[in-house]
Amino acid sequence: MLRPLCHEAQLLLHQALRSQLRVGVGLQQRKVSHHLCRDCQRQFSTTRKYIKKIQGTWSQTLANLERQLSSSTGSKDGPSEPGSSQPKMAAPAAGAQTPLSSPKSPDGSGDTKSSQSQKVLKVTPRARKKSIDYSYTGNIYILPVRAMNEYLLKPSDLDELPKYSRRSPYETGPKIVVYLRSDVEDLAGRVWGSLDKLNKEKHKLLQGDRYDVFEMRRLIDQHKLRVAAMSEDRPPTDKNYTVREIFLESGTGRVVMSAIFVNALNSLIKLVAWIFTGSHSMFSEVIHSVADTVNQVILAFGLYHSMQKPDSDHPYGFVNLRHISSLISGVGIFCLGSGLSCYHGIQGFLHPEQLGSMYWALGTLAAAFVSEGATLLVAVNQVRKKSRAKNMRFWQYVQGGFDPNVNVVLLEDLAAVVGVGIAAACMGITHYTGNPFADSLGSMLIGGLLGVVATFIITTNTEALVGRSIPQTLKQQISQDLESDRMIRSLHDVKATDMAGQVRFKAEVDFDGREITRAYLYKLDLEQLLAEMRELQKVEDVEGFMLNHGEKIIDLLGEEVDRIEKKLKKTHPQLRHVDLEAL
Structure with a gap:
């Protein structure tokens, strides 16, 4: 047979088998050479060659059919035995000359026995299948709530419709009851007279604010999404906790609230000490504590709202607010804490001043060290607890930014403890040497430390918000x-x-x-x-x-x-x- 790519030549051969046309003439009229593939054109370089090839194929096909028919008939005059597997044969029409029948003689007589013994296969064309209509919408199911909202039907109206049960789209939900939308549309047409009247009624109700379909749908969606899990800090024993209770009971919330209280108290104490001493390092510590307090208030705001339940407008919840508040906090530390500390240190280099009473400064720094150290231990314990739960190392958990609020508190308190040590050392050097440049250098060092912490916080939270691949x-x-x-x-x-x-x-x-x-x-x-x-x-x-x-x-x-x-x-x-x- 021909190559599969030569589709046109195969079609001509099939037509020749049915109508007994001359293959060579048909190929010459149709000019098949333009439709053959390149391989066939190289194999049959001229029209004569591939006509001869097809004629040979034609003769071989006729010979094969003749052998099959002769073997299936068995004998000339004997009928086929019952139960035999012969193909069904149909006698040729009167006056028709088949490829396997003997031609008639000029006087109308022919080989009667040969024509009776030879039969022709009856070919029944297979019905062509219809293509799939992908625009078919008769199989769409809708929920009862949607049927009542969109078609303004009552629950009693839906009782007459056939009900279908489907799997619940929620993990723990039971099977849901649905209706065919076509059935609901037919019912709405009977109830309202026509779909046009239904649309006019909906428009009238929406204009009069008497029936807000979309608000009803939003409330129903909110109710369905309440079954979704809360954040990982939610206590598992009570499902009716409010957001405030969740915030106060969570470990992250306790860490943030304790940090706000401690840093606010330290800000007041350091402010008093700076007024009495006039130290540039102490001023940096005041700015540091004030910046920490403001930033942790922002953290608390973001953490509180991130624990809200998902709704129809925010189906994945508000958990991203944690990273957003941490990112704002990092920017605040960089601009307010680091910027003002470095600025005040530069002013100390340009306009050096002598320190005041050291007793206020040392007492304030000692109190700040204790309080900042206490909140640092709380943050460390929280990070250690969560890193063990995830089977991760301590600093690996911090670098991953899995709990951004606790990370900010941890790094701010760590910077505060180190900053207290830097301030105490620089103020002591200035007190014993009488050189005010050491105090200004301490302010610059504290500003650089805050800049490093802020850069780390900004980087980790930006990566988390953009979306990064898991390990x-x-x-x-x-x-x-x-x-x-x-x-x-x-x-x-x-x-x-x-x-x-x-x-x-x-x-x-x-x-x-x-x-x-x-x-x-x-x-x-x-x-x-x-x-x-x-x-x-x-x-x-x-x-x-x-x-x-x-x-x-x-x-x-x-x-x-x-x-x-x-x-x-x-x-x-x-x-x-x-x-x-x-x-």
């Missing part, structure tokens, strides 16, 4: 857990990002259709299924059989995806959103 080891572990499931062949295009402490995992999954079908068959009675298959007689019966079981297999695929996601979140609690897309 490669964790990503591989999650992928291995997925691939160990029997229903999955392989994973592709795996993406796992850490968005504000919440890991979002996405992968293209090659599901094993045979295993999913096997799981479906495991739930069925195979004997009953076999009996059902034996009753199939028509094409319509086969179609209905396949549609029924195909829909159930797709439902089972959704159940398997839910099972895999639930298992994955249980194994890796840091996962918040898992998106498995069928390849």
Whole structure:
């Protein structure tokens, strides 16, 4: 036969077999050489060559058909035995000359026995299947709430409609009841007269503010999203805690509130000491404490609002406010704390002044060291507790920025403790040497320390807000857990990002259709299924059989995806959103 690419030549051969046209003439008229592929053009360089080739193929095809028919007929006059596997034959029409029949003689007589013994295969063309209409919308289901909101129907109106149960879109929710949208539209047309009258009534109600459909929908969405998990700091024993109670009970909230109280008290004490001493280093410490207080108030504001429940406008919650408030805090430390400290140190170099009473300064620095050290220990304990929960090292957890609010408090208090030591050392050198430049140098050093801390806070929170990939080891572990499931062949295009402490995992999954079908068959009675298959007689019966079981297999695929996601979140609690897309 010809090469598959030479489609036009194959079509001509098929037409020649049916109508007994001359192949050479047909090829010359249709000019097939322009439609042949390059390989065939090189093989059949001239028209004569490929005409001869096709004629040879034509003769060979006729010879094969003649041999098959002669072997199937058995004998000239003997009828076929019952139960034989001969193909059904049809006698040629009167006056028609078939490729295998003898030509008639001029006087109208022919070989009667030969014409009776030779038969022609009856070819029935297969009906062409219709293409799938992807714009079909008769299979859309809607919830009762949507039916009542969009079509202004009462719950009693929906009682007459057929109900369908579907899987819940939520992990712990029961099955949901849905209606066909076409049924609901027909019902709304009967209730309101027509869909145009329904739209006019909706417009009238919306204009009069008597029935806000969209506000009702928003409230319902909020109610559904209340089942979503709160932040990781929420106490697990009580589901009715308010945001304020969650904030005060969480470890991060306690750390931030204690830091605000301590830094506010230190700011007042250092301000009094600076008034009595006039030290540039003490002024830097005042600015440092004031900046820490303001920044931690911003942290508390962001942490409080990040614990709010998700709503329809913010379906993923407000957890990003933690990183936003920490980022603002870092900018404040850099501009206010570092900038003013360096500026005051430069002023001390340009206009040196003698220090006042050292007793106020040393007493204030000692009190600040104790208080800042206490809040530093609280922050260290909180970071150590959470790093152990994630099986991470202490500084690895800090660098990852998994709890930005605690990190800010930790770094600010660490800088405060180190800054107190720098201020005490520089003020002591100035007191014993009488050189005020040491005190100004201390102010510059404290400003540089605050700049380093602010840069670290800004960098880590910016990366968290932009979205960064999780560690490669964790990503591989999650992928291995997925691939160990029997229903999955392989994973592709795996993406796992850490968005504000919440890991979002996405992968293209090659599901094993045979295993999913096997799981479906495991739930069925195979004997009953076999009996059902034996009753199939028509094409319509086969179609209905396949549609029924195909829909159930797709439902089972959704159940398997839910099972895999639930298992994955249980194994890796840091996962918040898992998106498995069928390849």
